[in-house]
Amino acid sequence: MYKTSNLSSMFSPNSLQPRMLVNRFSCTLKNQSVRIGHCTKVPRNVNMEKLQHGYLFPEIERHELLHLKKYPNANLIDLGIGDTTEPLPTLVTSSMVDFVRGLSTAEGYKGYGPEQGEKALRKAIAHRVYKDLGIKPSEVFVSDGAQCDISRLQLLMGPNLKIAVQDPSFPAYIDSSVIIGHAGKFVDRIGKYENIEYMTCGPQTDFFPDLHRTSRSQLIFFCSPNNPTGHAATRKQLQQLVDFAKVNGSIIIYDSAYSAYITDGSPKSIFEIPGAKEVAIEVSSFSKFAGFTGVRLGWTVVPEELLYSNGFPVLQDFNRIVCTCFNGASSISQAGGLACLSPEGLKAVKSLIDYYMENARILVNALTSLGLTVYGGKNAPYVWVRFPGLKSWDVFGEILENTHIITVPGSGFGPGGEGYIRISAFGQRESIIEASERLKYLLY
Amino acid sequence: MYKTSNLSSMFSPNSLQPRMLVNRFSCTLKNQSVRIGHCTKVPRNVNMEKLQHGYLFPEIERHELLHLKKYPNANLIDLGIGDTTEPLPTLVTSSMVDFVRGLSTAEGYKGYGPEQGEKALRKAIAHRVYKDLGIKPSEVFVSDGAQCDISRLQLLMGPNLKIAVQDPSFPAYIDSSVIIGHAGKFVDRIGKYENIEYMTCGPQTDFFPDLHRTSRSQLIFFCSPNNPTGHAATRKQLQQLVDFAKVNGSIIIYDSAYSAYITDGSPKSIFEIPGAKEVAIEVSSFSKFAGFTGVRLGWTVVPEELLYSNGFPVLQDFNRIVCTCFNGASSISQAGGLACLSPEGLKAVKSLIDYYMENARILVNALTSLGLTVYGGKNAPYVWVRFPGLKSWDVFGEILENTHIITVPGSGFGPGGEGYIRISAFGQRESIIEASERLKYLLY
Numbered sequence: 001m002y003k004t005s006n007l008s009s010m011f012s013p014n015s016l017q018p019r020m021l022v023n024r025f026s027c028t029l030k031n032q033s034v035r036i037g038h039c040t041k042v043p044r045n046v047n048m049e050k051l052q053h054g055y056l057f058p059e060i061e062r063h064e065l066l067h068l069k070k071y072p073n074a075n076l077i078d079l080g081i082g083d084t085t086e087p088l089p090t091l092v093t094s095s096m097v098d099f100v101r102g103l104s105t106a107e108g109y110k111g112y113g114p115e116q117g118e119k120a121l122r123k124a125i126a127h128r129v130y131k132d133l134g135i136k137p138s139e140v141f142v143s144d145g146a147q148c149d150i151s152r153l154q155l156l157m158g159p160n161l162k163i164a165v166q167d168p169s170f171p172a173y174i175d176s177s178v179i180i181g182h183a184g185k186f187v188d189r190i191g192k193y194e195n196i197e198y199m200t201c202g203p204q205t206d207f208f209p210d211l212h213r214t215s216r217s218q219l220i221f222f223c224s225p226n227n228p229t230g231h232a233a234t235r236k237q238l239q240q241l242v243d244f245a246k247v248n249g250s251i252i253i254y255d256s257a258y259s260a261y262i263t264d265g266s267p268k269s270i271f272e273i274p275g276a277k278e279v280a281i282e283v284s285s286f287s288k289f290a291g292f293t294g295v296r297l298g299w300t301v302v303p304e305e306l307l308y309s310n311g312f313p314v315l316q317d318f319n320r321i322v323c324t325c326f327n328g329a330s331s332i333s334q335a336g337g338l339a340c341l342s343p344e345g346l347k348a349v350k351s352l353i354d355y356y357m358e359n360a361r362i363l364v365n366a367l368t369s370l371g372l373t374v375y376g377g378k379n380a381p382y383v384w385v386r387f388p389g390l391k392s393w394d395v396f397g398e399i400l401e402n403t404h405i406i407t408v409p410g411s412g413f414g415p416g417g418e419g420y421i422r423i424s425a426f427g428q429r430e431s432i433i434e435a436s437e438r439l440k441y442l443l444y
Numbered sequence: 445m446y447k448t449s450n451l452s453s454m455f456s457p458n459s460l461q462p463r464m465l466v467n468r469f470s471c472t473l474k475n476q477s478v479r480i481g482h483c484t485k486v487p488r489n490v491n492m493e494k495l496q497h498g499y500l501f502p503e504i505e506r507h508e509l510l511h512l513k514k515y516p517n518a519n520l521i522d523l524g525i526g527d528t529t530e531p532l533p534t535l536v537t538s539s540m541v542d543f544v545r546g547l548s549t550a551e552g553y554k555g556y557g558p559e560q561g562e563k564a565l566r567k568a569i570a571h572r573v574y575k576d577l578g579i580k581p582s583e584v585f586v587s588d589g590a591q592c593d594i595s596r597l598q599l600l601m602g603p604n605l606k607i608a609v610q611d612p613s614f615p616a617y618i619d620s621s622v623i624i625g626h627a628g629k630f631v632d633r634i635g636k637y638e639n640i641e642y643m644t645c646g647p648q649t650d651f652f653p654d655l656h657r658t659s660r661s662q663l664i665f666f667c668s669p670n671n672p673t674g675h676a677a678t679r680k681q682l683q684q685l686v687d688f689a690k691v692n693g694s695i696i697i698y699d700s701a702y703s704a705y706i707t708d709g710s711p712k713s714i715f716e717i718p719g720a721k722e723v724a725i726e727v728s729s730f731s732k733f734a735g736f737t738g739v740r741l742g743w744t745v746v747p748e749e750l751l752y753s754n755g756f757p758v759l760q761d762f763n764r765i766v767c768t769c770f771n772g773a774s775s776i777s778q779a780g781g782l783a784c785l786s787p788e789g790l791k792a793v794k795s796l797i798d799y800y801m802e803n804a805r806i807l808v809n810a811l812t813s814l815g816l817t818v819y820g821g822k823n824a825p826y827v828w829v830r831f832p833g834l835k836s837w838d839v840f841g842e843i844l845e846n847t848h849i850i851t852v853p854g855s856g857f858g859p860g861g862e863g864y865i866r867i868s869a870f871g872q873r874e875s876i877i878e879a880s881e882r883l884k885y886l887l888y
Contacts, residue, residue, distance in 0.1 A: 037749050038722040041661045041693025043601030045751035048761045083555035093548040096776070097541050103739070104537040111527035111737040144588055144774070151599070151769035155623060158489030159603065175768045179599060218486045244487075249485025277483040294775035295547070295556040296588075305481050307489035317492045324619045325595035330588070331772040332540070340875035 047159075047181045050193070056171075056412035058083075067400055077435045080406040083226070083382065083426040084291040086355055088336075089348030092290065095339035096332050105144065105411075115328045116319065116415075117142025117299070120229045124341040125299050129284075133271045135301055139315065141322050142337075144329045146257045146285040147172050147300040153253055153281065153300070154180040156314070157219060164197035164217040166209065168228055168413030170255070175222040175234075191415040200416045202213075203375065211240060216248040222270075223255040225262060228413045228422040229384045230376020232266040238273045244322035245279040251306065251314070252280040255296075260289040260353050262379045277303035281314070286333075289351040290340045297333040356381045359432040360425035366436035367423075368441045381425040384410070388419060395421050403438035466832075474865050491625045494637070501525075501613070504840075507876035512843055521879045524850040526671070526825065526868040530799055532780075533792030536734065539783035546731040559772045560763065561586025561743070568785040569743050573728075577715045584760065586781075588773045589742040590701045590729040591616050597697055597725065597744070598624040600758070600765045601663060608641035608651065608661040612672055612857030612864075614699070617665040620737035626663075635859040644860050646703050647819065647830075651675035654793070655684060660692040666714075667699040669706060672866040673828045674820020674858045680716045689723040695750065695758070696724040701742075704733040704797050706823045722841035729819055730777075732825065734784045734793040741777040800825045803870035803876040811867075812878035814887045825869040828854070832863060839865050846883035 057209045060080055068074060102108020116122065122137040143149045143365030150172055159181030174196060177183055184194025192198055197217050199209030207229050218245045222241060224233040233241070245252050252270065259268040262338045267273060283300035306314040339345045360377035367374045367385055376384040392409030398423070399405055425432065486708055502522055512518060546552020562564065566581040587593045595615055609617045611701030618640060623626055628638025636642055641661050643653035651673050665683060668677040677685070677756065689696050703712040711717060714724045729742035750758040783789045804821035813820045817830040831839045836853030843865070854864030871878065 037751065037756055038690060039693075039718075039751045039753055040689075040695050040723060041753050042605070042695050044754055044756045045600065045761065048764065051764060081556070085553065085555065087549055087553045088547045090548045094543050096544045100537050100540045100544060100776075103532045104534045105531055109529065109531045109735075110528065111735070112525070113738055145771050147771050148769065154490065154601070156492070156594070157486070158491055159625070161486070172768060177767060179765070181603070218484075243483075243670070246482060249483075251484050251486050275482075279484060291553075291555070294557055294772075296771065296774040300478060307481065307483045309483055309485050311483055311487055317489065320492065320495065321623070324616060325592065327589045327591050327740065328738075330740040330777050332544075332776050333774050341827070393676045417584055 013428075015288075019410075024344060025248075028052055043153075047179050048183060050183060051175060052106045053180050053188050056409070060215070060406065063400060064395070064406055068419060071404065074404040075444035076404050076406065077427070077431050077438075078406045079424045079427060079435060080147070080408050082288070083290065084293050084352075084425050085427055086352050088291050089345065089352070090250055091342075092336050092339045094110075096336040098410070099332055099335035107142070109410060110331055113328050113331050113334070114137060115323045115326055116140075117329060118331070118334050121334050121338050121341075123354070124338055128302070128341045129348070129370050130269060130271060130309060133269060136304070139301050139303055141300045141302065141318065141332060142329050143298040143300055143326070143331070144296040146255060146283045149283050149300045150253070151176050151179075151299060152325055153283070153318075155325060156318050161219050161223065162195065162197065162217040163219045164199055164209075164250075164357060165221045165414075166201045166223060166226060167198035167200070168226075168417035169221065169223055170227045171413065173223075173253075174203065174414075191411075196414065201226065201229065202416060203232070203373075204321060206234075206237070207375070208233060208237045208240075214244070214249070217395055218250055219254045220245060220250050221255070222252055223257070224266075225258040225380035226416060227258065227380070228376075228382055228408065228410060228420075230266065230382040232262045232379035233332075235273070236268055238267055238270060238276075242270070242276050242279055246275060248257045249312075250279065251310070252276075254280050254282045255284070256282055257285040258288055258380045259284065260349075261357060261381055266379060267413060271301070271303070275307040279306070281306065286337050290337070291352055292333065292336070295333045295336055295339045297329055313346075356425050359427060359429065360431050362436055363423055363425055366440050367443075372441060372443070379423065383423040383425060385421045385423060386419060387421065390419060390421060392418055399439070400440065402442045403435070405435050405438060450596050453575070478492075491627075494627060494629060495619060495622050495848045496630050500853070504850065504852065504856075508850055509684050511848070512702065515848065516574065518848040519878075520848050520850065521871070521875050521882075522880060523868045523871060523876075524852050526870050528732065528737050528774075528796075528800075529871055530796050530863070532735050532737060532739075533789070533796070535786075535788055535792055536780050536783045538797060541754065541779040543776055543779035554775055557772050557775050557778070559770055560584075561769070561773060562775070562778050563780070564787075565778050565782050568782055572785045574713060574715060577713060579715060580748070583745050583747050585744045585746065585762065586778060587742045587744055587770070588740040588777075589731060590699060590727045592745045592770075593727050593742060594618050594697070594699075595623075596765050596769055597727070597762075599769060600762050601695075605663055606641070606661040607663045607665065608643055608653075608658060608694075609665045609858075610645045610670060611642035611859060612645070612670075612854060612861035613665070613667055614671045615857065617697075618858075635855075641699060641747060642858060642860065645670065645673065645675070647885040650678075650681070651819070652677060652681045652684075655688045658688070659696070662694055664689060664694050664696045665699070665747050666696055667701070668710075668822035669702040669820075669826075671702065671824070672820075672826055672854060672861060672864075674824035674826040675820070676706050676708065676823035679711055679717070682711055682714060682720075686714070686717045686723055690719060693753070694723065696720075698724050698726045699728070700726055701729040702732055702824050703728065704793075705801060705825055707801070708823055710823060714747070716748070721749040724751070725750065730781050730784060733797070734781070735796055736777065736780070739780055740775045741773055741781045792813070799873075800869050803871060803873065806876050806880055807867055807869055810884050812888075814884060816887070821869065827869060829865045829867060830863060834863060836862055836864060843886065844881070846886045847879070849879050849882060852861045
């Protein structure tokens with residue numbers, strides 16, 4: 001019915017607002033007395049009502065469609081959504097093939113697995129991803145992806161908490177917070193929800209919040225390397241964050257989905273920071289680490305040391321959430337994840353990461369050669385380009401019109417992203433080179 | 445760390461209550477002044493606090509472990525958890541193998557798919573499962589299983605609604621309702637939560653609620669064929685339910701996870717009932733239909749016609765939930781699901797269902813030959829056996845002690861299940877025959 005392009009898949013919150021339905025029912029909404037058929041007596045969830053239509057991604061899609069209408073033969077390059085493009089290592093697919101083949105045999109068939117994930121995979125994550133950080137397999141919960149676990153963490157914590165997010169940041173933190181009921185109303189004038197602390201993370205403060213000006217909140221969403229800025233928080237910054245959380249009694253929900261892209265020695269996990277186990281949960285994913293965007297696999301670490309104000313361990317409640325609201329990740333995806341974490345698997349997925357990071361270098365070089373101020377691309381597959389004094393959407397339009405390249409306007413990640421463009425380094429090499437040439441030609 | 449048996453996997457809510465942790469932290473909880481390490485200032489979610497430990501499944505597990513300690517050589521037969529045991533059809537695994545192989549090639553690699561599911565699968569579900577019921581592909585949301593979607597539906601609807609559930613029923617409806625915040629406190633004396641309408645479904649009323657005595661609620665969870673009773677609601681009963689919902693302005697959340705097991709012509713979908721599209725959402729699954737308990741795949745149908753009290757279409761908000769709180773089912777599982785819905789696939793999965801239903805017949809025959817009152821087993825893979833005047837747990841213990849067979853005490857599904865035992869017909873034929881013999885020997 002309504003078009004679903006790849007573009008809309010990752011930045012999911014607002015994608016696929018079914019336009020046809022909006023039209024069809026708009027009369028109903030504008031004039032409450034007009035009903036099409038029976039109305040139930042169930043009120044619409046006030047939290048859902050608060051959600052902004054957030055037209056960013058459908059809007060990008062709309063621009064894309066209009067552009068293709070205008071230039072039907074355009075060789076469009078999509079550096080918008082950060083979706084992996086390179087084939088999985090054979091070693092990983094072979095493991096999954098063997099597992100799937102087994103499912104049609106009496107010996108290999110497996111039904112329900114543990115909701116928390118297969119023992120071997122939990123162990124591999126604890127010992128191979130976290131190495132000597134002392135994470136126990138029982139603290140690792142295997143999931144179908146970081147975004148899904150962010151919502152389960154919202155269910156865990158319940159409504160009406162004061163939350164803080166980096167600005168700019170991936171929209172799912174704020175949208176899931178609105179859905180569970182943390183947010184006040186949206187204030188159009190400033191582009192922010194009430195009762196949410198937007199921690200500005202710009203170049204003035206090395207993309208880290210000014211914690212002296214940050215008020216106390218109960219949950220702090222923090223993503224490093226950050227999406228969209230690509231900044232990996234330094235050890236010193238993360239120590240400040242952990243200390244801040246400890247003093248304020250906050251819980252950090254730390255998203256390390258891009259940590260495998262860190263090259264400069266910055267921490268790859270919040271648990272590298274002393275004291276973090278008492279204040280942080282870490283959410284992570286095989287999506288960007290191993291190209292599992294479609295395969296769906298992730299994990300969350302809830303340390304035993306993390307306690308609610310009454311001393312009750314958060315881990316116990318999260319276990320209950322996972323058992324009640326989830327039924328485990330696909331056993332096939334888990335077989336693939338386990339293969340990724342073997343010594344050979346780790347080498348193979350590392351070469352995928354190197355590939356995307358070489359893409360990022362090509363883009364960064366092209367853009368800096370033009371004298372632009374470019375962030376990211378060093379510890380993350382996102383390049384964050386500044387266009388001082390310009391509006392993100394104008395720059396986006398300009399680039400699309402003149403180069404047939406889709407990017408993402410920075411303002412879509414929050415008011416702190418205004419004046420920036422995010423360019424994704426996920427893509428096939430020839431597209432990246434071609435895109436760099438086109439950008440050079442346009443912006444020179 | 446803590447044992448994870450298959451037994452605990454499906455009836456997940458309370459499974460895996462990590463006993464070691466309970467012990468370790470119990471001092472903290474009994475005496476609030478004792479702290480082990482730092483406590484955050486985040487209060488424990490009051491909804492999580494309300495949840496009963498619900499010791500049913502860990503308790504069954506505990507009994508199982510004690511039993512194996514007492515009889516280390518016992519040939520235990522597990523007819524407790526309803527987990528599929530038979531290999532998947534080769535046709536289905538071949539499809540998944542081809543898809544997985546493709547993932548390691550440039551042509552076959554796929555990243556993010558649409559959050560709502562692959563177009564072809566949505567179409568196949570709409571047209572092949574629902575045939576001429578007029579379900580549109582755009583109304584079908586592919587998921588990673590019915591249990592997961594029940595929680596997403598709770599997020600959709602938001603807290604503080606009056607809900608009704610069948611008593612007895614699968615525990616996830618109530619537990620997810622408590623987590624989102626519909627329930628009042630648990631009243632030990634009657635074994636019920638306040639603010640939840642328990643609709644008694646016993647043999648006196650042909651396992652259907654007495655709707656004249658049922659007060660108005662906003663959400664009605666209804667599972668047919670019911671787990672645990674195995675009763676498939678008749679067309680007349682479902683028409684009554686739809687009419688009741690319409691008059692009261694309620695939304696029915698209809699779980700048809702076992703509908704493929706219906707043999708007597710009872711409706712396989714709520715949408716067979718005229719008017720249902722204006723009052724019902726249907727949640728379903730490939731788990732029992734095609735043996736996908738570990739593969740993870742399901743779907744939810746939200747009809748366009750379903751409107752909130754203000755006329756806003758529920759479908760639009762659910763689309764937003766799926767995009768924000770989920771990122772699509774595994775592309776591999778979806779490839780398998782599509783194969784199941786091909787004409788040959790449907791034949792192949794039908795033979796799996798026939799196999800389990802033959803198991804059910806064997807169990808029903810054995811038990812009725814003993815003069816027991818036996819329900820279920822005709823339209824569902826569950827046999828529901830009445831032991832008048834006895835306590836479910838006592839019967840469970842008696843059977844385990846004397847036959848080494850694990851069953852489920854009916855009271856675990858709500859107070860309405862007291863005096864019953866649920867026996868699962870999932871299992872290999874020889875185990876089912878052996879179990880029948882043992883039961884005959886014990887109960888004769």
